[in-house]
Amino acid sequence: MISQELKKVILTELNLDDFDLQDETMAPEVPGWDSLNHINIILAVEKSFNVKFKSYEVLRLKNVGDLQKLVDLKTGK
Template structure:
């Protein structure tokens, strides 16, 4: 399973939508229910699943799903 596929599964779980298909250019505006609370839940789920941690500066630089994916991949090698 690719990192993108794993990330998509996390999105499906956090947003309770099995049909959700993420893409690198997607932003919070593209996903129903993506608000500040679900964003925290998403980040916690990603950190747990990939066994990584984001610092606050990193979190502030994420503009879309692609930025999140790139950061995950850089941390897991």
């Protein structure tokens, strides 16, 4: 389940009003979330949740659900 907070960060960064982000949603399915923009989304998530990811942790993410799990792990949820 994607939290409202994470959803908001991603949608704001992508300039999207709304998009149905599910656990299994993958980046290319979301308008504007291409490999070049990926860097901005990761930075925005790190800043907003005040966490730091390791490169390895980011590279193995397959979908938004994995990103949520990583955020939860880092914020101790």
